[in-house]
Amino acid sequence: MKIVCIAWGSLSWEPGPLRLASDWRPDGPMLPLEFVRDSDDSDEPALVLHATAPPQPTRWALLDTTDLADAREMLRAREKIRPESPQWVGSLPDPVPPGLPAPTPAAVVADIAAWMRAHDVEAAVWTALPAKFAGVSERAPSAHEAVAYLDGLAGDARAHAEAYVRRIPVDIRTLYHGLIEERLGWTPSA
Template identity: 90%
Template sequence: MKIVCIAWGSLIWEPGPLRLASSWRPDGPLLPLEFVRDSDDSDELALVLHAPAPPVPTRWALLDTADLADAREMLRAREKIRPTFPQWVGSLPDPVPPGLPAPTPAAVAADIAAWIRTRDVEAAVWTALPAKFAGVSERAPSAHEALAYLDGLAGDARAHAEAYVRRIPADIRTLYRGLIEDRLGWTSAN
């Protein structure tokens, strides 16, 4: 089975334990993404799936495994997702373990499934972490809150958050990214 990983953020430049069998390619599925997740281990606002956002380009790479469970585990380990939240690793087929809520909206999963059919692959994995702001899971910050949060960072925390935004590929143009560039001057480094 040929399995790909779909990515849009730090997986692209820091794949960690993901065993990639190809380089990242720029023609991934168009997905709704936004900077709406407080990172668990840094001060950045991470780019995650966010159904209200307009779709933007993503990247994909072939994984060096033919086992979907192995692909899911590689991504879970890379994203430091606790084993108690397996649904935060999206995959097709088998998007969610039985009995768990699906964090990837059905329409987004359908778009990924349609994209898979246009490639010579049988399966895909992606990060399905929900929005989180001010410690509240599934709460997305407004554009004003996101800008105020980022603008309020100082020192190393601000430098890290800025580097994260700048490293996101330039063609991933979200509403918040445009505002961050306009207000904070954090333009793409690539």
């Protein structure tokens, strides 16, 4: 089974335990992305799927496994998703384990499925973490709240957040990204 991982942020430069069988390719599906999540283990903002955001380009890489459960586990471990929250790892087929809510909107799943058919991909995994702001899951900050949060960081926390924002691929141009560049001067590093 040909299984790929779809990525748009730090997975592409820090794959961690993901066993990649190819380099990251720039022609992944167009998906709605925005900086609407506070990272769980650092002060960096996280670029995540956000249904109301305009579609952005993504990357994909072939995984060195033919087992979807193994692919899901690699991504879960990389993203430090708790085992009791398997729905935050999206996948096709079977985007959500039975009995759990579907965090990835149906339209996004359909777009991924169409992309998979066009690229002769049998299975895919992606990060399906929701928006989170000020410790409240599924609460997306406004663009101004996100910028104010980042502007309020200091020292290592600010440097880490800035490095993350600057490393986002230059072809991902979200509303929040533009405002962060304008207000904080955090332009792409590549």
